Amino acid sequence: LVDKRSARWAERVFVIEGVELVRAALDAEVVLEGVYVGAKGTEHSEVADLISRALGCGLRVYDLGPGVLERVADTVTPQPVLAIGAMVDVALDRAVSAAGLAVVCVDVRDPGNLGTVLRTADAAGAAAVICCGGTVDVYNPKTVRASAGSLFHVPVVVTAEPLATVSALSDAGLVLVGALAHGGDDYTSIDWSAPTALVLGNEASGLPEALVAQLDRRASIALEGAAESLNVSVAGAVLCFEALRQRRARMQAPTRSADPVASTMPEMSEHGTEAGPE
């Protein structure tokens, strides 16, 4: 099948493994070229249900002989079903025009990390995830799996040149905030309420210097303990959810203050009753 990056991009298709992911692809109306079922796949009632649904959508379903799925699947213990889907990435314009938060991955190399960034960005309400530079293929099977379906939910952009990409985002009015392991501003002090592009770098080396020079803000998460750094997907999550916390706090108290964190004062919180009588 299409187990190599070059083969995937030549055909612009990728592999979607497992009941949950194939179901998520159908839910998201991803264009599927076919559904492939392992030798004993239909013994699982959820696989049988999925096949009925796929056939109902007019999709072709192929039964594979014993051992075939095991050879083409990426996992050691392969899922009983997989699908081949058309790539879902969109043009940069679409992300550029979106308000809110965009997450830009520059040189994120680990497929599991990229998938987790997709899942987290989706969960934090990001408008887009943009993969550029040396970032691993967003259609890598491990990335697709770690995204837990978010690859089908959040608009994904694949571009080549990081500097051109962030320039386009900046021209479109997004504030460029880069994640730096050290030396940036405390991430909780940054106002995340404007349309923002959060730029994440390589697991080992972070962001290229030339790109850091283009940033509007540098965000760092001051660490305790003896850990030297956070996993890139964890750092991205802490930043995305701080942005979301600020946005929500601002929405709760629109008339009281323009400051995005002012509504975390107890009397303004939606959970303010927990503070007891005043």
Added chain:
Amino acid sequence: LVDKRSARWAERVFVIEGVELVRAALDAEVVLEGVYVGAKGTEHSEVADLISRALGCGLRVYDLGPGVLERVADTVTPQPVLAIGAMVDVALDRAVSAAGLAVVCVDVRDPGNLGTVLRTADAAGAAAVICCGGTVDVYNPKTVRASAGSLFHVPVVVTAEPLATVSALSDAGLVLVGALAHGGDDYTSIDWSAPTALVLGNEASGLPEALVAQLDRRASIALEGAAESLNVSVAGAVLCFEALRQRRARMQAPTRSADPVASTMPEMSEHGTEAGPE
């Protein structure tokens, strides 16, 4: 060597792979039984430096023939050096007596997730990580690797029975806060400033009902987008860093207010000057 959980625990030793991890183990004064160097390992200057240091500590260093390291190492492209170290976990008493935040993993099954929890807990200043129930072995090579050395920094406890473990933590005065995918209180509304045990559950099924019944608080992270849930290590990170944010905010403004989030008001923030003249 000791590539199985049962073999590791019979000998109470585990494998530490790679220059960075062996160096972190030496820094943390982990008791090492031996250091093993691959056939061409000493061609790397950092490996040669590490061997010098190990020999200087009185450790035994073994040169392995071609192909040997490749067979015992967990990674596909093995590191040029590994060490066998004595297990580092401590008794529950030590974690119980610690102030601040303890992270409890109940049935966390993915070794990479557990390692990331260790790394994140360390970085967020947690006093301990407690592994219980069906949680994967903390000495699994993938866990050790994903911890990025934090296994040697943060006190780790391995216990069996989750209910007995959280009871002991509760008896010691820790507030039990469980992470629930749905139905809990907004995590930003919870006061994380008291000594707290953050309890994380299984990737698919979350926390057992009997344990949820023991909790003092249930924390949930309300999600945007279409993602159904967060990766457990990501959820743990968002919660640990919210706890840290609140603790830091409280430390900045100890006389102004007892409320842990009050100091995020702009005039109290150490970054308050960014709000401009008032």
